[in-house]
Amino acid sequence: MARERITPDALVSAAADLADEIGFENLTLAALAKRFGVRDASLYTHIRGLADLQERVALRALTEWADALGSAVAGRSRYDALIAFADTYRAMATGHPGRYAATRYPVSSEGPAASAGVARIVEVCYALLRGYDLSEPDATDAVRLLRSTLHGFSDLEATGGFTADHSLDVSWRRAVDTLHHTLTNWSKI
Numbered sequence: 001m002a003r004e005r006i007t008p009d010a011l012v013s014a015a016a017d018l019a020d021e022i023g024f025e026n027l028t029l030a031a032l033a034k035r036f037g038v039r040d041a042s043l044y045t046h047i048r049g050l051a052d053l054q055e056r057v058a059l060r061a062l063t064e065w066a067d068a069l070g071s072a073v074a075g076r077s078r079y080d081a082l083i084a085f086a087d088t089y090r091a092m093a094t095g096h097p098g099r100y101a102a103t104r105y106p107v108s109s110e111g112p113a114a115s116a117g118v119a120r121i122v123e124v125c126y127a128l129l130r131g132y133d134l135s136e137p138d139a140t141d142a143v144r145l146l147r148s149t150l151h152g153f154s155d156l157e158a159t160g161g162f163t164a165d166h167s168l169d170v171s172w173r174r175a176v177d178t179l180h181h182t183l184t185n186w187s188k189i
Helices: 006-021 029-036 040-045 050-073 078-095 098-101 112-130 138-158 166-183
Strands: none
Touching: 006 029, 006 050, 006 098, 006 112, 029 040, 029 050, 050 078, 050 098, 050 112, 078 098, 078 112, 078 138, 078 166, 112 138, 138 166
């Protein structure tokens, strides 16, 4: 069986997959090198070190996240867009926990690549909220509410934080329905 050719892109893809398997915080160059069947030193031809690899995985995860969320809400508005956004968020967070953790990694790169993923995710959030006719500063408050609700639930679910014998799917739908009700009635709150 031929060994996979090592390229920067192949390293980042493998590292993102590995992060999903073992956790972003447990990602090491040694574990990645083992996946390719090479010594750690061989990776330095393509990356500067662990921090560089983590940043590249974070940038990749942010791009994937933005693509998925953007596709989910495209052509939808209000409740339909909210459900699509929320369900995609949850699926990404619980299905790709290493990538999800990577989206919170502080990216220090300069230039458009560093902030493009974050900016696209924020834009998708604001696009979703346009259907609720929120203006500033309400839109910013609503984005913060949306993110904290979805992040909190998804993070607790992914880490086994919910122990009650009750359907997570029912609780999730109620949380999303509550967000919709809150967003619909924002001016009355």
